Amino acid sequence: MKEAILAEFVGFTGHRGDVIEGYSARPLGDSPLPGMVVLHHAPGLDPWSKEVVRRFATEGYACVAPHLYHRRGPGHWADIAAAGRAAGLHESMPNDQVMGDVAGAAAYLRAQPESNGKVGVIGFCSGGRQAFLAACDVPTLDAAVDCWGGSVTPQAAVDGKPASNGVIGRAPDMSMPLLGLFGNDDANPDPAQVDETERVLTELGKDFTFFRYDGAAHAFFVTDKPVYRLEQALDGWDRVFEFLGRHLKGVQ
Amino acid sequence: MCTWITERIDAKGAARGVPEWMNVTAINVMYDHPVRAPYDHALLLDFIDPARGVGARVGIELSAATARELVRAIEAALASPEAVSDLAAQYTTDPHVETSPNRSTSVGV
DSSP states (O other): OOOOEEEEEEEEEOGGGOEEEEEEEEESSOOSEEEEEEEOOTTOSOHHHHHHHHHHHHTTOEEEEEOTTGGGOSSOHHHHHHHHHHHOHHHHSOHHHHHHHHHHHHHHHHTSTTEEEEEEEEEETHHHHHHHHHHHHOTTOSEEEEESOSSSSOBOOBTTBOOBOOSGGGGGGOOSOEEEEEETTOSTTOHHHHHHHHHHHHHTTOOEEEEEETTOOTTTTOTTSTTOOHHHHHHHHHHHHHHHHHHHSOOO | OOOOOOOOOOOOEEEEOOSSOOOOOEEEEEEEOOSSSSSSSEEEEEEEOGGGOTTSEEEEEEOHHHHHHHHHHHHHHTTSHHHHHHHHHHHHHOHHHHHSOOOOOOOOO
């Protein structure tokens, strides 16, 4: 546990050379440090997402969370997120743009003098799907963590939502270890969809580990909402740091 | 004339607003994850003027039950003779209502 950390907003070069705002935190006085890119959930770069960034710093990672709605600003993050959500996921966070921002965040972290050269990504909710995609499309990363990313597998049209192809079709290009955490009471991804993702990754011979929690639904790490599940979240965070320690810090 | 009739309901939710008056040119309504209100999902109302930037916004997050009661309160307020009269006039003479689609549904995923 690192007690002294520095948290601040930084700018880095993202997709197509755009300068992107990111929330950054890192422990003070230690090096070399692995890097982590945190992909916020759909409500935006909110206080809980910033808590996650600071948590990674206390665990010995230099961390940055790209503000994925940044281009809809300037303004307060909540207003920017509201505009982005109203415009829709495909317009406000298109896959190629997010992947460009992730690659830029990884390059930013690796360029810091204290970097050990390793960078991982973790994402929550929509960010979980983006972390899965980054494991396939951003080969400069070293490890990826998908926390309950929805719409990874193809989705049938239901309740007015159009059908979706998902991103599982990119899985043949997955080039790094993947950790997945899922709640068995989640509706997107539901257990059958997680089964399907497991099946595809197994067939492809990919290096992945999934943990699936009874008594948990979507977003069970989120401490400021009723969906938070203490036991499952504590175990899940242990799994995250075991996985990242192994792949980014060389801990056996 | 002044109606002096207030429909008041107890509420559970959260809001953020602007310090001065702003025009409202559109309203977004969603039932999705709230930012502030302590629910996994909530009724999200954004009163906005997109031409003036993302900060021209009054955002309200309500529990489902509060939102349902709000609908009932609005309907009760709109039952006043003054509102009935205005509604009749606005649906037949307001050029905005007459000539442009005033409601649309978009799916964000």
